[in-house]
Amino acid sequence: MNGPNSAPLDTRVVIGSAVLRNPTIAASGCYNRGAEFGAIVDVSRYGAVTLKSITRHPRLGNDMPRIATTPAGMLNAIGLQGPGIEYFLTHEAPKLTSVPTAVIASVAGFTVDEFADVAAAMDGLPNVVAIELDVSCPNVDREGECFAAEATSLARVVEAVKSRVKLPVIPKLMPNVADLKPIARAAQEAGADAVSLINAVRGMVIDVVRARPMLANRSGGLTGPAIRPIAVHAIWEVAQTITIPIIGIGGVEKGSDALEFLFAGATAIGIGTANFRDPLVHVKVTEAIELEMQRRGASSVGQLTGLAHPGFAGKPGARGAPVATKETQA
Amino acid sequence: MNGPNSAPLDTRVVIGSAVLRNPTIAASGCYNRGAEFGAIVDVSRYGAVTLKSITRHPRLGNDMPRIATTPAGMLNAIGLQGPGIEYFLTHEAPKLTSVPTAVIASVAGFTVDEFADVAAAMDGLPNVVAIELDVSCPNVDREGECFAAEATSLARVVEAVKSRVKLPVIPKLMPNVADLKPIARAAQEAGADAVSLINAVRGMVIDVVRARPMLANRSGGLTGPAIRPIAVHAIWEVAQTITIPIIGIGGVEKGSDALEFLFAGATAIGIGTANFRDPLVHVKVTEAIELEMQRRGASSVGQLTGLAHPGFAGKPGARGAPVATKETQA
Amino acid sequence: MPTTSPQLQLATITSREYRPPGFWCVSIRCPDIARTAGPAQYVALDLPGGFAVRLPLGIFTVKGDDFTVLFQEWGERTTRLAHAAVGDSLTCIGPLGNQFSPPKRSGHAILAGGGLGVAALWLLARDLRAHDVKANIVIGARSADRLVGVRDLARHGFDVEVCTDDGSAGFAGTVVEKVRALRRPDVIYACGPRAMLRALCDHAEREGIDCQISMEETFGCSLGTCWGCVVPVRRGSAQGTSYPRASEEARDYDLARVCADGTVFHAKDVVWV
Amino acid sequence: MPTTSPQLQLATITSREYRPPGFWCVSIRCPDIARTAGPAQYVALDLPGGFAVRLPLGIFTVKGDDFTVLFQEWGERTTRLAHAAVGDSLTCIGPLGNQFSPPKRSGHAILAGGGLGVAALWLLARDLRAHDVKANIVIGARSADRLVGVRDLARHGFDVEVCTDDGSAGFAGTVVEKVRALRRPDVIYACGPRAMLRALCDHAEREGIDCQISMEETFGCSLGTCWGCVVPVRRGSAQGTSYPRASEEARDYDLARVCADGTVFHAKDVVWV
Numbered sequence A, B: 001m002n003g004p005n006s007a008p009l010d011t012r013v014v015i016g017s018a019v020l021r022n023p024t025i026a027a028s029g030c031y032n033r034g035a036e037f038g039a040i041v042d043v044s045r046y047g048a049v050t051l052k053s054i055t056r057h058p059r060l061g062n063d064m065p066r067i068a069t070t071p072a073g074m075l076n077a078i079g080l081q082g083p084g085i086e087y088f089l090t091h092e093a094p095k096l097t098s099v100p101t102a103v104i105a106s107v108a109g110f111t112v113d114e115f116a117d118v119a120a121a122m123d124g125l126p127n128v129v130a131i132e133l134d135v136s137c138p139n140v141d142r143e144g145e146c147f148a149a150e151a152t153s154l155a156r157v158v159e160a161v162k163s164r165v166k167l168p169v170i171p172k173l174m175p176n177v178a179d180l181k182p183i184a185r186a187a188q189e190a191g192a193d194a195v196s197l198i199n200a201v202r203g204m205v206i207d208v209v210r211a212r213p214m215l216a217n218r219s220g221g222l223t224g225p226a227i228r229p230i231a232v233h234a235i236w237e238v239a240q241t242i243t244i245p246i247i248g249i250g251g252v253e254k255g256s257d258a259l260e261f262l263f264a265g266a267t268a269i270g271i272g273t274a275n276f277r278d279p280l281v282h283v284k285v286t287e288a289i290e291l292e293m294q295r296r297g298a299s300s301v302g303q304l305t306g307l308a309h310p311g312f313a314g315k316p317g318a319r320g321a322p323v324a325t326k327e328t329q330a
Numbered sequence C, D: 001m002p003t004t005s006p007q008l009q010l011a012t013i014t015s016r017e018y019r020p021p022g023f024w025c026v027s028i029r030c031p032d033i034a035r036t037a038g039p040a041q042y043v044a045l046d047l048p049g050g051f052a053v054r055l056p057l058g059i060f061t062v063k064g065d066d067f068t069v070l071f072q073e074w075g076e077r078t079t080r081l082a083h084a085a086v087g088d089s090l091t092c093i094g095p096l097g098n099q100f101s102p103p104k105r106s107g108h109a110i111l112a113g114g115g116l117g118v119a120a121l122w123l124l125a126r127d128l129r130a131h132d133v134k135a136n137i138v139i140g141a142r143s144a145d146r147l148v149g150v151r152d153l154a155r156h157g158f159d160v161e162v163c164t165d166d167g168s169a170g171f172a173g174t175v176v177e178k179v180r181a182l183r184r185p186d187v188i189y190a191c192g193p194r195a196m197l198r199a200l201c202d203h204a205e206r207e208g209i210d211c212q213i214s215m216e217e218t219f220g221c222s223l224g225t226c227w228g229c230v231v232p233v234r235r236g237s238a239q240g241t242s243y244p245r246a247s248e249e250a251r252d253y254d255l256a257r258v259c260a261d262g263t264v265f266h267a268k269d270v271v272w273v
């Protein structure tokens, strides 16, 4: 991709102690263990892959149907199907050595202890460079409200995990809140090394023939291009609030979408649903980012991060200084 | 539409003291004063039209651009452009007599008093049958948090308006909250006659050529089919929480979308963005509802409301008994 | 039930044929898929138009470099495909899924298709003919006008019997009733609505007949990565993924992904819940 | 600047012509629009494919029952239209917007088009020819390959001068420079990029020339209902909507909707902010 006279492009990004070869990360739940994509695309071109969230106990997940299509998106309610941490450690973790790129492990839990225990068990697994916390599960101690819905419960999870784990810890925030800023701030103050945002947006589709919700679980998580503007806004707001890196996720399906995320303040880009439609999406997005770096004379991806913020500092890896955003609606 | 042997179809719906001829309502901000649509479609076929939200003072609104397109949706940041209540009362309100259907007035404000004063001034205007409260504006007394983001500030607005107004009062809730249920409950307890949901979802699009937010206001409200699953979920949840009618809004563009809303628990259907694409959408949706009433042998629209809820009572106008919903994600 | 390695392919629409009421047979040029596709395999199609999820469709017939898909114009994606222009390009991932296994020895087979289930049977009939297997093909629909694919399947020279629920064509009754009335085969191959498959599996089990069914679920990824399309299978059966059972878990089965572990399952492995 | 009553119309694509690099001229059969469209009017098109917002495009040429649109393949909607099949149907709302007004007496006009701004000039040239007005047409683009519509406009028999920023065809310079170099007209009609329109308005004001410009903004409704497409106009000017001014309001202008009050505005009314 480099022109004859251009400086070498450094597409690496840094998330705590983890260095990814490029900013594209397969989002949790959309990648399985990689054998499937490995048959179609060179997975070593991914910056990282995130594993499906692992819980303490095995879970069969929700009944069928688990998927519905929506305008420019889809709804899923898999229900955290998985083998549980013990089976994972014995049977699946050893295979991680063959993943040709960095691995981010994902933990889901219903109590603070479950997060801490499962995360601790994943710390130090081969190839695993960071641990993401899927804090959108209903918190059993707090009337089923999600951990990520509220600053103090999120902080408790992050602190508990940080005290047990050496790898970078990345809570994954959800968009279903009135104000993401205090929640992101709480994550940073509790020691998070980065935040991922956004998780799927709560949604529902009703089958009008049967007059019943389409999904067996009734509601599900809305993902895909439909939610991209929600993700861009979340990244923008959080980028003005915290200084740790942001992994922007939600509806990215092409290079310009990833640039929107970078310019809004993301350091790396999570890609979920778009993998289903275009297994080459990581490669294409990385190439588009490289082209944009050349166009703007940026020698590292970090120089693109936050570019759309008025107070953008323009230094490599720096994000714009916090600036108040006018938020008048309609 | 009636078959030879079928009972006459009663498409009327009741919102407090207001009786609408059918359940389709043009959503606020998408209808102006009606002359525009009147040239293309018979507005007497609408159940009601909601006026653009009126504020106390005149507002020029936001700078341009105010609109961006998004996957299966659009972003708007009009900024509550409007003449202010005094000018409205003298120059525009008298023309409401010529609107060939029921009118719902909409009030926006930045303080509780502003809501109460403007709503009181609209009470009793010709043709106006209800007053909707656009409580998604930043609350100047509460660090810019929106009134609808939190149960107590919403309750204060509703109570203040109810004490000044005879017409049914309909707060319009926003989806950007962790849990709509306590907020809807607060609205009902404060005396609301119905709730509208959802308002636009906060979003942003970045122009990757200029590396700046596309909208002059930076963020805007996401509307259109992209947000429909979010609206269906909100209606479902709120229908399990309160007993007053719900006006379901968000991404309806065809008959089956409206049925999703009715089955999820809506009494009436607000249609915004879809008017732009299909000025006949109200007529088509009403016809689809009539067909469905015939298919299911329902003599009133109310018999379709809430049909997808497991505890659906099946009585005209009744909604399903509250049933706990499993909300496991992903 | 062999699987081939699926590929992401650029393809072109070469013809469109409307089959009233509401069905289409669209032909797509994609040599690699046309050459390697086996019975019951499918493709995952991506069309321009803002769809987040690929459209899975069975590979119906193949001829030279082209294969066809037979589908009903239904939701957004099938409507888009039905109205794509000849010459338009699209991308396909395929051939996807496992395949019907031919009988071990040349014996007698019944191929049963309900509605659009016929789409899974053409390649099978072609292969059985090549393997010298005798076969009855039974195709059912609600009514005569909704019978599709009969003409295409008849081309292999097998006897095709049609059934309609309302008796408007052929045998008046369901595919299952017709199959029960036929001579006992060595193997039943079936694709169609869930209720039909379940009844056929019951029949096959009672009679001790080998039975392979091609199942359908709403797909997310079509690639085996999202676990959105699972079916319950007997614990320990080869196609399922076995986890330890959680203490509070009442459900006692494994799960298999229709998209990647199927779509073809042995009747004896499927748990109907 | 008369307005006609727009209608919702079912229409059919009758031809597609690719004009490299990246432009298309698509012909649409819709008799009511083809017969009544006036200079600078546009249509709002709706294509299948999950778009929430109609695509506004200027009405370029008309012939019999058909009109054409000239556009660049750019985002989702223009790409969809470019690749729609001949015979596909779509709905149009139109003709929308006001029109360029012919000069009061047959005088001398300059028609200035930048880039795709030419799309607003064909009907105007046709009408001016019919009214016996003399006109120079000036069309500009960044480079020779990006000049579109010149051939079509030449058909009315007016002198068409082309300009390119890089000098690769015709006059080396901007449309504004070329207009300044021409004989002083009675009226300037213009459509094109904002910077070009602003410079022409400045020129016209300095020289005291009547100037009408067709403006563009991102549209939401295209119908005058959403106030998404406003431009600032002089307080009290006929096309704007005048409200009382709020006490803290610094901005001192009225707002007009490009979609419904325009797209044509008098240079003297526009406030450039």
Ligand SMILES: Cc1cc2nc3c(=O)[nH]c(=O)nc-3n(C[C@H](O)[C@H](O)[C@H](O)COP(=O)(O)OP(=O)(O)OC[C@H]3O[C@@H](n4cnc5c(N)ncnc54)[C@H](O)[C@@H]3O)c2cc1C
Binding pocket: A068, A069, A214, C042, C055, C056, C057, C058, C059, C069, C070, C071, C072, C073, C074, C075, C076, C077, C078, C079, C116, C119, C215, C216, C217, C218, C219, C263
């Ligand atoms: C492996 C596999 C192979 C398939 N092969 C074929 C095939 O060869 N021919 C074919 O026509 N279809 C086939 N299907 C089904 C096809 O993929 C779906 O019908 C598809 O979802 C339709 O997409 P759509 O966007 O048009 O409708 P959607 O917008 O996805 O459909 C809307 C809703 O309608 C329901 N629905 C969709 N189609 C039907 C239907 N036919 N009857 C009743 N409800 C329906 C869905 O559950 C969905 O929720 C296959 C599916 C799978 C998984």
Ligand SMILES: Cc1cc2nc3c(=O)[nH]c(=O)nc-3n(C[C@H](O)[C@H](O)[C@H](O)COP(=O)(O)OP(=O)(O)OC[C@H]3O[C@@H](n4cnc5c(N)ncnc54)[C@H](O)[C@@H]3O)c2cc1C
Binding pocket: B068, B069, B214, D042, D055, D056, D057, D058, D059, D069, D070, D071, D072, D073, D074, D075, D076, D077, D078, D079, D116, D119, D215, D216, D217, D218, D219, D263
């Ligand atoms: C009254 C009116 C008449 C118009 N007539 C024409 C016409 O005759 N021919 C024509 O080609 N266009 C015309 N346009 C512009 C056309 O409507 C837009 O280009 C349209 O938004 C493109 O839609 P899209 O979905 O393809 O791209 P979008 O997905 O809407 O475009 C993505 C982004 O690119 C920007 N963008 C779109 N087009 C361009 C462009 N050409 N150059 C730079 N940035 C752009 C937009 O701001 C948008 O944010 C007209 C617009 C108006 C309001």
Ligand SMILES: Cc1cc2nc3c(=O)[nH]c(=O)nc-3n(C[C@H](O)[C@H](O)[C@H](O)COP(=O)(O)O)c2cc1C
Binding pocket: A027, A028, A029, A030, A052, A053, A076, A078, A080, A106, A133, A134, A172, A198, A199, A200, A223, A224, A225, A227, A249, A250, A251, A252, A270, A271, A272, A273, A274, B330, C220, C226, C228
């Ligand atoms: C089928 C599916 C399963 C998912 N499972 C998980 C999960 O287990 N844990 C998690 O944190 N996120 C999960 N997600 C959310 C994604 O990681 C991502 O946040 C979301 O899909 C938005 O990104 P996208 O629009 O690119 O898909 C899942 C998403 C999908 C579509």
Ligand SMILES: Cc1cc2nc3c(=O)[nH]c(=O)nc-3n(C[C@H](O)[C@H](O)[C@H](O)COP(=O)(O)O)c2cc1C
Binding pocket: A330, B027, B028, B029, B030, B052, B053, B076, B078, B080, B106, B133, B134, B172, B198, B199, B200, B223, B224, B225, B227, B249, B250, B251, B252, B270, B271, B272, B273, B274, D220, D226, D228
């Ligand atoms: C251009 C535009 C302007 C709007 N203005 C208002 C408004 O002034 N007050 C209000 O309560 N909602 C306003 N809305 C929100 C709509 O009333 C509606 O809640 C939202 O658009 C979702 O419905 P839809 O998807 O059918 O458009 C506006 C929406 C649009 C698209």
Ligand code: FES
Binding pocket: C218, C219, C220, C221, C222, C223, C224, C225, C226, C227, C228, C229, C230, C257, C258, C259, C260
């Ligand atoms: S559809 Fe994703 S695993 Fe089968």
Ligand code: FES
Binding pocket: D218, D219, D220, D221, D222, D223, D224, D225, D226, D227, D228, D229, D230, D257, D258, D259, D260
């Ligand atoms: S685009 Fe809606 S008012 Fe002009």
